[in-house]
Amino acid sequence: MTHIKGKDKMKHSVLFYLIFLLVGLYIPASYSQPTYEVHMSNDAQISANEIQFDVYILRTGTTPFELAGFQMGITYNTAILNGGTLTASYVASSTDAAIVTSGQKNTTFNTSLTSGLIYIPAVLAPGGAGTGAIISNVAPGTRVGRLSIVNTAAYSHVASNFAWTFSGAPLRPSKISAYISSTNTDITVQSDYINDLTNSPLPVELSTFKSSVNGREVNLTWETKSEINSNRYTIERAAVSTKSSSLTWVSVGTVQAAGSSNLPKQYSFTDKNLQTGKYQYRLNMIDNGGSSKRSQVVETEVALPKNFELSQNYPNPFNPSTRIDYSLPFDSRVTLDVYNITGERIGQIVNEEQTAGYYTINMSSSSLNKSLASGVYIYKMNAVDKSTGNTFTSIKKMMLLK
Numbered sequence: 001m002t003h004i005k006g007k008d009k010m011k012h013s014v015l016f017y018l019i020f021l022l023v024g025l026y027i028p029a030s031y032s033q034p035t036y037e038v039h040m041s042n043d044a045q046i047s048a049n050e051i052q053f054d055v056y057i058l059r060t061g062t063t064p065f066e067l068a069g070f071q072m073g074i075t076y077n078t079a080i081l082n083g084g085t086l087t088a089s090y091v092a093s094s095t096d097a098a099i100v101t102s103g104q105k106n107t108t109f110n111t112s113l114t115s116g117l118i119y120i121p122a123v124l125a126p127g128g129a130g131t132g133a134i135i136s137n138v139a140p141g142t143r144v145g146r147l148s149i150v151n152t153a154a155y156s157h158v159a160s161n162f163a164w165t166f167s168g169a170p171l172r173p174s175k176i177s178a179y180i181s182s183t184n185t186d187i188t189v190q191s192d193y194i195n196d197l198t199n200s201p202l203p204v205e206l207s208t209f210k211s212s213v214n215g216r217e218v219n220l221t222w223e224t225k226s227e228i229n230s231n232r233y234t235i236e237r238a239a240v241s242t243k244s245s246s247l248t249w250v251s252v253g254t255v256q257a258a259g260s261s262n263l264p265k266q267y268s269f270t271d272k273n274l275q276t277g278k279y280q281y282r283l284n285m286i287d288n289g290g291s292s293k294r295s296q297v298v299e300t301e302v303a304l305p306k307n308f309e310l311s312q313n314y315p316n317p318f319n320p321s322t323r324i325d326y327s328l329p330f331d332s333r334v335t336l337d338v339y340n341i342t343g344e345r346i347g348q349i350v351n352e353e354q355t356a357g358y359y360t361i362n363m364s365s366s367s368l369n370k371s372l373a374s375g376v377y378i379y380k381m382n383a384v385d386k387s388t389g390n391t392f393t394s395i396k397k398m399m400l401l402k
Helices: 097-102
Strands: 013-020 036-047 050-059 067-077 086-090 110-112 117-119 142-151 175-180 183-186 193-195 204-214 217-227 230-240 250-256 265-271 277-287 292-294 298-302 321-328 332-340 345-354 357-364 375-385 391-400
Touching (some): 036 292, 345 357
Antiparallel strands (some): 013 067, 050 142, 204 217
16 A cells, blocks of 8 residues: 655656546634545556546545545656547446435546646535535445546556646645535545555557458457567457347467567467357456456457358268368258268258358267267258258268277
């Protein structure tokens, strides 16, 4: 836990301000001042262009704490900008209910690109004292919101060094006020502003991450500008559903990283045998110490096949099982039969109506409910287009070796 003093100025830093519930601040002659801590915490670099972190207010004393105003001033290392410009906003639904229901939540952000100033304009408790948010005394406190700091360029591969500030442009330092005996009162104490951020940079400076589709395969390529003790890339995939907005991410492969390098490095990965639909991909970039950061997301779509097709089984020769792929451009009635070399049908592994798409069948002796001897076999696909009645037929050979 690091206490950031207002008199400390960061070298090579620019001040941007995030103002929440700014009001006139008045100190009465005597009062019982609430005690609190304000935390920046849980920072993460979400993508090459976005950093996020939480801001919490925690009541630490016994005196009830009704929020009247909150103003933030934060410095950062300008070396991260890489020629870009920052903007700020709250991540959707990241502000705690106490603030939302009080009506104090900010929704408008103003950005001055020329001066490097980002701020949130003042919002008052709608009815003054008695209508402000009540700040929690249960850790981590009441979340003002999760801030998303977006750069117009990819962040440079250096620490961001976010820190509280209590000086700078007039009326823009970090301040907090509370209602005390119905009076809007400045209760700012610099030592109560705490920075819990790790400010760890990405183990990888990613310059590109792209996807392309070939049939039912998605080819992913990415390039890095530099890497520091990088260990591996885990490729994560989520299927996009029209029935649900939630995504379930699964790991589909791993690619070894270069380690440490100041030169561009190219990587690729192919995700095979996908069904028709939309998919999102991201990289989990893991360093040698086990720390990891995720890349931005790319989305792609595996379209319906254009033609009927029956693929050669794989492996071939096989023992004890083999895979047969086929594709349907239209909804069809499909049969898939297996014959011995003399032309006698020895089994049927598909006999049903199927929607357009890609299919994979695993065939073995057990799927035919009989023991197969070594030798050459024939498999035949027959597909009847349900809308036109047109028939597609394809025959291929396979070999079983025991």
